[in-house]
Amino acid sequence: MTVYVYAIVEGSGADVEDVRMLAHDGIAAAYKPVDEPPPATADEMLAHERVVEELMRGRALLPVRFGTTLPDEAALADLLERDGDTFRRLLGRVRGCVELSVRVRGEPDRAAQLVRPLAGLARDSVLAPRDDSLAGAYLVPAEDVGAFAEEVRRLQDADSELDLSLTGPWPPYSFVGAS
Numbered sequence: 001m002t003v004y005v006y007a008i009v010e011g012s013g014a015d016v017e018d019v020r021m022l023a024h025d026g027i028a029a030a031y032k033p034v035d036e037p038p039p040a041t042a043d044e045m046l047a048h049e050r051v052v053e054e055l056m057r058g059r060a061l062l063p064v065r066f067g068t069t070l071p072d073e074a075a076l077a078d079l080l081e082r083d084g085d086t087f088r089r090l091l092g093r094v095r096g097c098v099e100l101s102v103r104v105r106g107e108p109d110r111a112a113q114l115v116r117p118l119a120g121l122a123r124d125s126v127l128a129p130r131d132d133s134l135a136g137a138y139l140v141p142a143e144d145v146g147a148f149a150e151e152v153r154r155l156q157d158a159d160s161e162l163d164l165s166l167t168g169p170w171p172p173y174s175f176v177g178a179s
Contacts, residue, residue, distance in 0.1 A: 098169030
């Protein structure tokens with residue numbers, strides 16, 4: 001039996017159908033046993049995202065990338081034991097926050113200057129320039145989502161040539177790496 005992993009969470013209560021929790025020292029891995037990983041289809045990816053979003057309600061969570069498996073529960077337990085301190089530190093970093101994504105179409109350097117005020121409303125941010133746009137991920141306290149969205153609207157209104165889009169809230173995928 002392979003285990004398909006959805007997330008590392010604070011606490012240990014399982015409240016999602018067909019999802020098990022393997023607890024260790026205040027954290028848990030949300031997983032389900034599978035014979036083989038699900039195929040990378042839009043429906044399966046959406047199902048994964050729904051589980052992660054449901055798990056995120058009311059707790060800090062480190063989402064795991066779609067398709068992540070481990071050989072068995074023992075390997076999952078080893079992971080929690082070995083990396084538990086890192087997981088607890090990262091959970092503290094994202095606790096109470098969601099990820100908001102902003103895409104700005106236009107020259108990336110100019111776009112980066114224009115969205116600079118958004119970083120002040122976030123606990124952390126990551127910018128990724130593209131050829132014709134800038135993608136930004138912002139770790140925003142849940143209670144500040146409205147103020148963040150308002151600032152995006154203000155930036156859009158201040159520059160009619162700017163093409164901004166805001167999506168989220170999402171699980172904090174962009175902020176689960178070590179820092």
